[in-house]
Amino acid sequence: MKPVGIERPEAALIAFDGVSKVFGLGASSVRALDHVDLRIDQGEFVAIMGPSGSGKSTAMNIIGCLDVPTSGRYLFKGLDVGSLDRRGRALLRRRFLGFVFQGFNLIGRTSALENVELPLTYRGIPADERRKRSLLALDRVGLKERASHAPSELSGGQQQRVAIARAIVSEPSVLLADEPTGNLDTRTSREIMDLLSDLNRQSITVVMVTHEPDMAACARRIIRFVDGHIESDNRTMETA
Amino acid sequence: MLLEAVKLALASIRRNALRSFLTVLGVVIGVGAVIAMVTIGNGTTAKVTADLAKLGSNLLFVAPGQFGPGRASSDAKPFNARDVEAMRSQLPDVRAVAPVAQRSVTAILGNESRLTVLTGTDDDFLITQDWGLAAGRSFLEGELRAGRAACIIGQTVRDKLFGHDDPLGTSLRVNNISCEVIGVLQAKGQSSFGTDQDDTILIPIRAFQRRIAGNSDISRIYVSAEDKADTAKVQANIERLLRERRGIVGDKEDDFSVRDMKQVVQTMAGTTAVLTGLLGAVAAVSLLVGGIGIMNIMLVSVTERTREIGIRLAIGALEGQVLTQFLVEAVVLSLFGGVIGILLGLGLAGLAARGLGVPFLIDPAIILTAFGFAALVGVIFGYFPARRAAMLDPIEALRHE
Numbered sequence: 001m002k003p004v005g006i007e008r009p010e011a012a013l014i015a016f017d018g019v020s021k022v023f024g025l026g027a028s029s030v031r032a033l034d035h036v037d038l039r040i041d042q043g044e045f046v047a048i049m050g051p052s053g054s055g056k057s058t059a060m061n062i063i064g065c066l067d068v069p070t071s072g073r074y075l076f077k078g079l080d081v082g083s084l085d086r087r088g089r090a091l092l093r094r095r096f097l098g099f100v101f102q103g104f105n106l107i108g109r110t111s112a113l114e115n116v117e118l119p120l121t122y123r124g125i126p127a128d129e130r131r132k133r134s135l136l137a138l139d140r141v142g143l144k145e146r147a148s149h150a151p152s153e154l155s156g157g158q159q160q161r162v163a164i165a166r167a168i169v170s171e172p173s174v175l176l177a178d179e180p181t182g183n184l185d186t187r188t189s190r191e192i193m194d195l196l197s198d199l200n201r202q203s204i205t206v207v208m209v210t211h212e213p214d215m216a217a218c219a220r221r222i223i224r225f226v227d228g229h230i231e232s233d234n235r236t237m238e239t240a
Numbered sequence: 241m242l243l244e245a246v247k248l249a250l251a252s253i254r255r256n257a258l259r260s261f262l263t264v265l266g267v268v269i270g271v272g273a274v275i276a277m278v279t280i281g282n283g284t285t286a287k288v289t290a291d292l293a294k295l296g297s298n299l300l301f302v303a304p305g306q307f308g309p310g311r312a313s314s315d316a317k318p319f320n321a322r323d324v325e326a327m328r329s330q331l332p333d334v335r336a337v338a339p340v341a342q343r344s345v346t347a348i349l350g351n352e353s354r355l356t357v358l359t360g361t362d363d364d365f366l367i368t369q370d371w372g373l374a375a376g377r378s379f380l381e382g383e384l385r386a387g388r389a390a391c392i393i394g395q396t397v398r399d400k401l402f403g404h405d406d407p408l409g410t411s412l413r414v415n416n417i418s419c420e421v422i423g424v425l426q427a428k429g430q431s432s433f434g435t436d437q438d439d440t441i442l443i444p445i446r447a448f449q450r451r452i453a454g455n456s457d458i459s460r461i462y463v464s465a466e467d468k469a470d471t472a473k474v475q476a477n478i479e480r481l482l483r484e485r486r487g488i489v490g491d492k493e494d495d496f497s498v499r500d501m502k503q504v505v506q507t508m509a510g511t512t513a514v515l516t517g518l519l520g521a522v523a524a525v526s527l528l529v530g531g532i533g534i535m536n537i538m539l540v541s542v543t544e545r546t547r548e549i550g551i552r553l554a555i556g557a558l559e560g561q562v563l564t565q566f567l568v569e570a571v572v573l574s575l576f577g578g579v580i581g582i583l584l585g586l587g588l589a590g591l592a593a594r595g596l597g598v599p600f601l602i603d604p605a606i607i608l609t610a611f612g613f614a615a616l617v618g619v620i621f622g623y624f625p626a627r628r629a630a631m632l633d634p635i636e637a638l639r640h641e
């Protein structure tokens with residue numbers, strides 16, 4: 001059950017192989033994902049779109065190893081995540097994945113710096129290195145001088161940037177963002193998108209759910225979900 | 241990692257300072273009560289022991305009648321001067337034998353009067369009580385033999401009647417006799433029964449018998465054994481002598497009793513120790529209640545912080561780390577309560593000790609125990625909520641509002 005260190009270079013980073021997810025039992029059951037096949041490689045910038053209830057978040061949760069398929073296989077770096085237990089998935093997450101949520105989800109009454117340090121604390125990184133890396137991460141999102149501010153003292157866009165710093169401080173291979181700009185105005189949303197594009201250029205794989213075509217346009221690939229299956233999967237022009 | 245967990249716990253306690261304090265109030269009260277009870281109890285035990293030791297070394301206490309339920313001591317024949325004489329001349333290993341007869345009297349000097357205890361006795365009384373004189377002298381042979389109305393007064397009587405004046409040579413009225421003050425006793429303070437031992441006047445036993453009581457009775461005899469003597473043996477000798485003198489033969493029961501003060505000390509100290517233990521146990525129950533309070537609030541806190549727990553799980557906390565964090569939080573809270581409780585308990589005990597006039601004895605063992613119990617309460621009652629937090633599903637937790 002030790003996923004750490006198991007890497008097969010020939011395998012795709014993320015591979016869905018007939019993945020279905022069913023919630024509930026019998027007549028009242030909901031098929032949130034229906035035999036989905038999907039492949040995402042290292043370094044991609046993917047936007048997932050689709051109407052509400054089409055299974056986007058469900059797919060993201062499975063990609064993020066927070067949930068497992070009801071049937072089919074999900075391979076992360078060639079490793080069958082469905083065969084891992086809770087702890088195995090937790091170890092996989094902390095090693096390879098960073099999360100950004102719609103609601104920012106910072107821990108209140110705790111400074112931006114402490115929020116960013118938290119993932120490193122859980123990974124047992126010593127205090128001084130933790131501080132250095134966290135300040136660096138805050139610098140990357142352009143918020144170094146706000147390090148000591150509490151979330152309540154920051155604007156929505158700034159909070160989301162702290163959340164991104166917290167997600168990348170552990171140097172994950174994949175950054176998962178479920179509607180990261182859902183709570184932000186257009187201008188601030190653009191800034192966040194620029195930041196994500198930047199990070200993607202620095203070799204982080206980004207998978208993002210969004211409802212806004214403008215934001216999706218920043219990605220290099222757009223996957224559209226409808227009723228639990230993939231309706232379209234297009235590469236965009238933007239290959240900066 | 242534990243250090244980090246403690247830091248996280250402290251941060252979270254600080255974020256909810258008021259709630260944290262209210263949470264631990266139960267533990268504060270529990271620990272405080274245990275510490276206060278036990279400290280006051282220990283002080284009382286020490287005081288009782290010390291007081292009874294002060295009664296005089298190797299003291300035996302002889303009284304007519306038997307102690308115990310259903311035994312009227314009043315119909316037993318009192319002692320007389322010849323009994324005392326016989327004990328003095330016939331008992332080995334005895335240093336002093338003091339006859340005692342007592343009565344409440346009113347002592348009057350000028351316009352001042354005071355209700356006090358008059359004790360008819362002789363100089364051996366001072367030996368048996370280990371009591372010295374602060375001024376003046378004890379009774380003279382001649383005064384004792386003649387039953388002269390001379391008296392030695394206690395500090396309280398001296399303070400109340402004479403104030404700052406020199407009492408020596410002045411005459412007091414005690415009931416209807418006039419007696420000259422020849423000495424002043426040293427201060428002795430309260431007895432373990434709470435009476436003021438310095439509120440007394442001593443006069444020669446013969447003067448007491450003739451002029452106050454109007455009989456020749458002696459109601460009690462104090463015997464002081466030699467330092468190296470075996471008090472049990474002295475007690476047996478006294479019993480044999482008195483049986484003979486009072487004509488008790490065969491297996492007829494004694495109509496008097498001889499008690500070794502050392503045993504009385506041990507019994508009383510034992511009683512207060514048992515009481516201390518009982519009070520401590522009752523207080524410990526409140527500590528348990530405090531633990532349930534912690535569990536309650538920790539459960540509320542886990543529910544309230546469900547989203548936060550989800551975030552922590554999503555950004556890399558392992559189940560064990562969340563468990564540790566909440567457990568450490570409960571223990572740190574509980575220990576906080578413990579420390580405040582210890583200070584509170586000691587403060588209360590200090591005040592009570594001053595009020596009761598008992599020594600303030602800090603027992604490190606009981607403090608450590610209380611501290612340990614507070615930690616244990618934290619672990620036991622913190623475990624269930626902590627486990628609940630650790631087992632949360634991160635997706636559910638993140639969706640929680």
Ligand SMILES: Nc1ncnc2c1ncn2[C@@H]1O[C@H](COP(=O)(O)OP(=O)(O)OP(=O)(O)O)[C@@H](O)[C@H]1O
Pocket residue numbers: 023024030031032050051052053054055056057058059
């Ligand atoms: N835990 C669950 N229990 C039961 N049904 C669920 C659960 N999670 C999701 N669903 C159902 O699965 C379907 C897909 O949900 P999902 O959250 O993936 O949609 P979504 O595409 O993210 O929608 P939105 O754009 O509104 O966020 C929906 O019908 C939803 O009701």
Ligand SMILES: [Mg+2]
Pocket residue numbers: 056057058178
């Ligand atoms: Mg969704």
